[in-house]
Amino acid sequence: MKILWTPWRxxxxxxxxxxxxxxxxxxxxxxxxxxxLLRGKSAFV
Structure with a gap:
């Protein structure tokens, strides 16, 4: 994997x-x- 240096971040x-x-x-x-859009016990969309 190539790492991109982004100094502005x-x-x-x-x-x-x-x-x-x-x-x-x-x-x-x-x-x-x-x-x-939708809520569940442990997740939402």
Missing amino acids: IKYILGKKEGCIFCDKVKKNKDRENYV
């Missing part, structure tokens, strides 16, 4: 971790706005 990689995009979206219960 280093600020994001080393920056403050703001949480998981998927975890944050599902917690908000705004399914229509967040394009959540």
